[in-house]
Amino acid sequence: MSDQPNAAAEPALESASDTRRVDPFLMAVLKSRFEAIVREMSLVVLKASRSAVIKNGRDFSCAILTYDCRLVSTEDALPIHVTSMDLAIRPILEFFDDIAPGDIYLNNCPYTGGTHHADMIMAMPVFVDGKPLFWAVALSHHADMGAPIPTTYLPFAKNIYEEGLHFPCVRVVERGKERSDVIRIALMKIRASKVWHGDFQAQIGACRTATQRLVELIGRYGVPTVEDFVEDWFDYGERRAIAEIRKLPAGTYRYETRHDPVPGVADAGIPVRIAVTVDPEAGRITVDITDNVDNVPGGLNTSENTASGSCRMGVLNNLDSSIPHNHGSMSRIDVVMGEGKVVGKPRYPVGTSVATTNVNDRLITAGNCAFTAMGAPHGQAEGGGHMPVGNGVISGHDPFKEGQYYISQIFIGYAGNGARHGHDGWLTFCGPANGGLISLDSIEVDESMYPIIVESREIQADTQGFGTYEGAPAVGGVFYPIDHAMTVVYASDGTSFPPAGVLGGTAAASAINRKQKSSGEIVELPAFSAEVVEAGEKLVFRACGGGGYGPPAKRDRARVAASVAKGWLSAEKAKEVYGYEA
Structure with missing residues (x-):
């Protein structure tokens, strides 16, 4: 933005570059091309999967990340799947020093950056002329992972040994060939294994489709142009986020909600606390979730991935919705969490099978609601x-x-x-x-x-x-x-x-x-x-x-009438709450 302070006076804003590497019209074209590739990935998953949770409920997400794990593009994705997807991909680079074209890696383990064990995250490196440039990522929520009872949501499972299969960054396709030994493990353990394998192969198809399309795109525009676009896209997301944060009042805003009691796991319920600090001058928001209780003996603990992503979601939900949700915009949100906390980074081997819902839902809710402390129209x-x-x-x-x-x-x-x-x-x-x-x-x-x-x-x-x-x-x-x-x-x-x-x-x-x-x-x-x-x-x-x-007393009479007309509000309740009579 043109009113950005100079770097000497505002060192926190040095990374929000105003440098333009790519023509704005070409940037718009490439943005849409990346989104179209992700949309095609999603169609492959949707059409080729077999289970209703994916085909009918659409519990899956696709994305493209840079090879150094920065989120570039996503399309109609579940926020919890993609807002911290970088955490699920980075460990692959640590575990493998022989990543090659045609490889695909699987990570569903919260202790190696995954969300929870039902979300199988497939990542395929995209090479051009021997250089790795991107990751094509397809995440699907699978209906079963072989737990002792038939579900992937196990609030009473104390540790990962009671949850089913974990694949902590495993190579499942090597240089284009599926690893039958790894797949055989899953087929032996997972219920309705043929359905699972169909969903698994749909993800592989999505990753391969994206890889082909990205290679074609780079072949048309060249590596330097595409790399410049990515950096411009991140800079744009960052500038937009800074501009919106500067509109907010400075201060620290707190909120507490509570998850229901779970017998034997959390008999009094689980408090979920959040503190959101807005620094408009620096264009930065810090979300602190350290003030929470220790891990509980059940699957309700968040993972580092879901806790990080949920803190970002609470902020992004309160900023202009047209801001790109990419690495650039999310770089303006700092998350501070403790280890061994029910809300935060779990301590191995506690259970995390319900890490994407429940307590995690309450964490996102707390982030959404914390902004109400600023008063209307916030939060x-x-x-x-x-x-x-x-x-x-x-x-x-x-x-x-x-x-x-x-x-x-x-x-x-x-x-x-x-x-x-x-x-x-x-x-x-x-x-x-x-x-x-x-x-x-x-x-x-x-x-x-x-x-x-x-x-x-x-x-x-x-x-x-x-x-x-x-x-x-x-x-x-x-x-x-x-x-x-x-x-x-x-x-x-x-x-x-x-x-x-x-x-x-x-x-x-x-x-x-x-x-x-x-x-x-x-x-x-x-x-x-x-x-x-x-x-x-x-x-x-x-x-x-x-x-x-x-306050209900300030509700517009036309809105009350509309709720009654739709059948969402009874005439009796309209009169009781709003004093409304048709």
């Missing part, structure tokens, strides 16, 4: 989390396909987002870690792939937090297995501590998880459980709504 209210029964991992033996075992996470109904100044909450939010980019499952596709019936899915009126701007209401529903016993594993945060409102807004309704027995009796289910649902039984759930923003 947003708390939103709901990922894992009610309607988002559980289902598994069983398909009665219509002899000998076939199925397992997959479903997204039948998920949580709503909290409100922010000027905007009511986002209905199809799902959870903070993906920011609305998980797709709500197609009921017809789920029913065609798995032996289940989804009896109902609907918005639950009056479950949102009320305020000047309302949170999104919750989604609830009923589903059940056909002629067999089905296991569903879930970790439903928000039953004890539902999403809170901010600046005078009210809290949303809590999550509900129930079972209807064959007799018709309704029983309450634990918030964290692996439940067997027999033939004739049904699962009944309600996710969380989102918290409200600002």
Whole structure:
């Protein structure tokens, strides 16, 4: 930006260069070309994968990084997958000194920079004329990794030995040839292994596609031009971030939220604390999460990757959305964390299987909400989390396909987002870690792939937090297995501590998880459980709504009328909360 201070007076801004290496028009072209390559990678994963969690729910992300592990480009990716993707790739360079064209590496281990063990991260180096320039990366959330119980979310798993397979930066393709010995390990251990292998090969296809396209792109424009573009792109992201940070009031802003109690793991719940320090003069924000409790004996601990990424997400969610989310913009966010903390870097070998959701969702929420201490229009209210029964991992033996075992996470109904100044909450939010980019499952596709019936899915009126701007209401529903016993594993945060409102807004309704027995009796289910649902039984759930923003008394009458008209707000509640009568 033209008003940038000089380097002598502002040494913290020296890296935000105003130097232009590439013509602005060419820069726009190359930006779009990189995005198109990532978009093609995503289409390969989407079309070639086999499990519903990837094909239907879109729980995957693709990206391009420089060879020295700086994020260049991503497209429709889940924020939790890509915001700290550099941490998952850097160890490959440390472990291998013979990286070659055609290699592909797999990392799903939180102790070597991964998110959690269900996220299998494939990385392929891109060489041009013998020089490595980029990494093509495809990450997919796999439905099973061979844990003792059929799920990848294990809140009660004390350590990694109870979680299933970890691949701490393993070469799975060597000079173009798949390593059958490594793949054989997974095929022996993982349930529904043929489905897993199809998802695995889809990622390989995405990486190879991106490599081919990048080589073609560089062949057209040349290595120097493409490298100059990358540096200009980073500089642009950094300048944009600095300009936005300078608009914020200086100070340190704190927020605390709390994850629900988990019996035997965290009986009183888990406090999640964050301190966000804004230095407008330096154009820098520091996020400090050191003031948190020690690791818990379960899978709720964050990984270094998810904790780092979530702190960045809380900041980026409060800056202009047009800022490129690349290495340049994220370089203006410093993260300070402790080791051996439930929020921060875990101490080996504690469990981290739920590191992308739950406590991690609360961390992102805390970052979103910390900015409300600046007052309106900053920040947003708390939103709901990922894992009610309607988002559980289902598994069983398909009665219509002899000998076939199925397992997959479903997204039948998920949580709503909290409100922010000027905007009511986002209905199809799902959870903070993906920011609305998980797709709500197609009921017809789920029913065609798995032996289940989804009896109902609907918005639950009056479950949102009320305020000047309302949170999104919750989604609830009923589903059940056909002629067999089905296991569903879930970790439903928000039953004890539902999403809170901010600046005078009210809290949303809590999550509900129930079972209807064959007799018709309704029983309450634990918030964290692996439940067997027999033939004739049904699962009944309600996710969380989102918290409200600002005093309800200041809500515009037209907004109240619109909520009533959509069926999200009953006439009775409109009168009670807002004094509104049609």
